Amino acid sequence: GAGVSQTPSNKVTEKGKYVELRCDPISGHTALYWYRQSLGQGPEFLIYFQGTGAADDSGLPNDRFFAVRPEGSVSTLKIQRTERGDSAMYLCASSLSAGIRANVLTFGAGSRLTVL
Amino acid sequence: KQEVTQIPAALSVPEGENLVLNCSFTDSAIYNLQWFRQDPGKGLTSLLLIQSSQREQTSGRLNASLDKSSGRSTLYIAASQPGDSATYLCAASNDYKLSFGAGTTVTVRA
Secondary structure, three states, X not given: OOOOEEEOOEEEEOOOOOEEEEEEOOOXXXXXXXXXXXXXXXXXXXXXXXXXXXXXXXXOOOOOEEEEOOOOOOEEEEEOOOOHHHOEEEEEEEEOOOOOXXXXXXXXXXXXXXXX | OOOEEEEOOEEEEEOOOOEEEEEEEOOOOOOEEEEEEEXXXXXXXXXXXXXXXXXXXXXXXXXXXEEXXXXXXXXXXXXXXXXXXXXXXXXXXXXXXXXXXXXXXXXXXX
């Protein structure tokens, strides 16, 4: 597609529920990233995919968070047993490649998660 | 760990005034420095990317400078307009990972 698409744009759930957030990157972009942005803060790195594999998942806060990218395109961020502290904007970005100096990331509009 | 700080946190100016937004980072071994714009409740729009070997980049009314040795970048917006009202974020890139500041929220009064 023309840009990075994220769905849903807004998700309200109850504490303890399971949530999936989807990211559809720009066609041909091999690198995909997830960031989390709490209110009033800058985005924080969660995970980076190069192709199908998670090259760096060091930013995932705990084992309730998991992300997949089975075919090297669409990615899903999965959150189990949601907690109120998980409430944030979840941003996805993609780029042609990664680890190069002129690497420009294109961000999606984000998925706003609210855990009641 | 890369730490990025943006000062001021908020700025309000009358239309037509020039804007100066500051960004500092602790680890000078960066690949590049990027500036983004974020409208309320929205995603990020890339404005400018300065590679580590460059001193500045310009796009229209926007100019960004980079001083790697002192760990600073500055975004200048000339002749501000109400449509420039948004939050501006800088991000330092170490390989594939971006480290963001908390942003400067700009209000341009008509």
